Amino acid sequence: MGDRSSMESVEESESNRRGGESVDPDLPAVPPVDGAAERAALERQPTLTKPPGSLGRLEDLAVAIAGLVGAPRPELAEATVVVAAGDHGVVDRGVSAYPQAATRAMLENFLEGGAAINAIAGAVDAETLVVDAGIAGNPVPGALDVRIDRGTDDASSAPAMSRRDAVAAIDAGLRIASEELADADVVALGEMGIGNTTIAAAITAALTEASPGEATGHGTGIDDGELDHKVAVVEEMLETSALDANEQAANEQDASARVDDAIDVLAGVGGFEVGVLAGVAIGCAADRTPVVVDGAISGAAALLADALEPDVRPFLLPSHAGVEPACAIQLDALGLEPLFAYDLRLGEGTGACLALPIYRSACATLRGMATFEDIGLAE
């Protein structure tokens, strides 16, 4: 992941821009939920010093996490939010309220500690890992450099990237999980990339039954006229790469066709940060590390991870109900119920970090509370 290998991959990708060859990511096996740990946690809940069920959904969350991490009394001590960034050629189509340069400026801001995610991650005691997955210009000094290229092509007129680059993005995420996140007990997905609510809408429409009109929202704050144009651009993106949710559904049972379809979606519409986050999610799940989903873009990465490797699904934890319409569609498709709705429409991993104290509190009750026997109240 050092400078040399990343520059090689940039050069290589120039010659592979429209490469149609079939390459597959090297996906690790994701273990099943640990039924014994889950059962032990479930049996412990009614022994704790509270009326049964009185901690409501916190009790269910704690039991689920016990099964995920494989420990009857789990602790989510070390948390990291991965903020992956990429630039998107489709920004040339006027789909965002902000210029592409805001992506680099915000990456520098993350590294200086001045962004919303720095404030919230600091408040909830989470590490921040800033990842340059491919933005215009030189690598951002101080960011983890896994650059696939210097931004994607305009996906409304050509595939966003080659299949080879799509696989490289997923592989980079898998490497981040195994090399940078090995000590994390829980990982939050965050991102930065002007134009990426357009990418998220296209991925959501490609991987669910939702139409582009249903999946596309105002992002950073475009007006209603601009939203109509953004929906038309998302439709063009799907047509350009001939992405068809019905065909994908038909291929669902065949693992290699399913992986091929998911790579087609990522290569067709982008973006590098989404592919990296999908790889992070799969790599973390393989290591029994729960992954907290944030808003529309990390939700698109979660959909992609689920399409690539369905065993990842139990490890995807919800956070908030985002304002961007893709969020509700993604959560529904993944069978996730949001923990709270705070009218967030920022991304960066902010909503996912806000959920961490809830997950940690759930574990703390299961782990730390006294039992009725301890206080001499057992029958």
Ligand SMILES: Cc1cc2ncn([C@H]3O[C@H](COP(=O)(O)O)[C@@H](O)[C@H]3O)c2cc1C
């Ligand atoms: C200053 C600033 C900080 C941000 N932090 C996250 N986003 C969010 O907004 C962008 C997606 O919205 P759209 O698709 O409309 O461009 C992404 O960068 C996302 O992370 C930001 C956007 C801006 C302008």
Ligand SMILES: O=C(O)c1cccnc1
């Ligand atoms: O839901 C999100 O994550 C989101 C919404 C608007 C802009 N950027 C991100």
